Amino acid sequence: MTNLISVITAVHGPVAEHLPDAYKSLLDQQLPDGWDWEWVIQEDGETDAVRPYLPDDHRVSFGQGRHGRAGVARTLALPRARGQYVKVLDADDMLTPGALARDLAALTDHPGICWATSRVLDLLPDGSTVGFDQDPPEGPVERGAVLDHWSTHSYRAQVHPATLFVRRNVLLALGGWMALPASEDTGLLMALNAVSRGWFTAETGLLYRKWPGQSTSQAAHTHEGEWAARMAVVEARARALAALPGWRIDA
Template sequence: MPLISVLTPVHADRAEFLAEAGESLAAQDRPDGWDLEWLVQEDGPASALAEVARRFPFARYQANGETLGVNIARNVALARAAGTLVHVLDSDDLLLPGALRTAVEAFEAHPRIHWVSSQAYDLMPDLTRVSFPAPLEPGVIEPGVLTQLVLDSGKPAAPCAGLTARTDTVRAFGGWVATARGGDLALVVALGETTPGYLPPEITWLYRRHPGQITGQDGWSRLQDESMALIRQRIGALRRLGLSVASGA
């Protein structure tokens, strides 16, 4: 039976959010024959969230035993993944019921692709949903298109937190990158430069806005310029080397 692995790094203070993320996974309308595993990776010195994870029979919980950072925690979860596809679900975000079906069906309809970058609504503290424009037209995104948009804008060109990708491809690029900021974007640009992807027209997840967001904390902008420089350097190096992935099959 094909399997999709959902990766969720989480800190100990996110128990309520984590439970809501699990409920959104439990409500998924998966394609026939597909199974789900939820790899909850607690990033911190204690095992505070095991009880939350145990509420969900599809969850596989592990604690790092130390604080390593969100990108390393994702990679520890990636090492445990058994699925042919991996999907990123941050602990404070939510999937709409058709999210995983939309991603899986995109891979089935377009065998060439290696990644799907899904569209989201902002979920505000009062639970209202706010739309924001997609940076690219929905459909197949050829290699180099997304990365050129990153170079031209200097900003993320796709919602990295909604990524679904082929597990082998993510592993081949070393997973999420240990940059000071933007380790998820550093992975996405490697995928986007060397492989085709897909942007569905549907809104499939909710990006929660709240006071505890990591990206909203004081000091987050520190080292942002250096991190974006590394991301631009990665795109340039991939282009100079002419690297590409031959097939999605």
């Protein structure tokens, strides 16, 4: 029986045109013998805009649901995810060659690791890339380290939630992604780090597309009142989880 990695992608109409690039990046992945990926795509909404961009591949499943933003779409995709591990891939981003294999090795080769992240390069409209100059060293990310750094560095984490690779059972135990209009992936990352150890891979694992239509470039994403509320509830949840007796998760 083939072991599966479930790659979950939330998508809405304006972003669907980027799905072929994401799919090509999946086709470029090489996994160890006995492993394969499945691509679980969930539309945030119920339109006809996404289907024309779906590949004809038996490893791809597609679902639709009421509009609720990316976190809701990803959580609605979880019942179709059959893999032991879940990988996040935003519809407008691309994995680098070898990313899935490196993520898998981080968890299978290191006991006690529940999740993994990797280096990111921003992909600019002109095709050039820009990296983050404060990546941590490759290796284990200790419990609480991301949360503490994030809360003391203007709510900017040293690892990127868009690269998250996580044990499916741990993801389910934490309830999936937070019910927020944005920063739902940051909320999940902080919750994971509050209760478990992770891993950072220094080799680039994701090309993070920067373009005018992306949700994080919209004015609403940085609306002062909403942004403050999002950060507050993300931190409060993570701190509460860290303080709960018996909530340390070891793989």
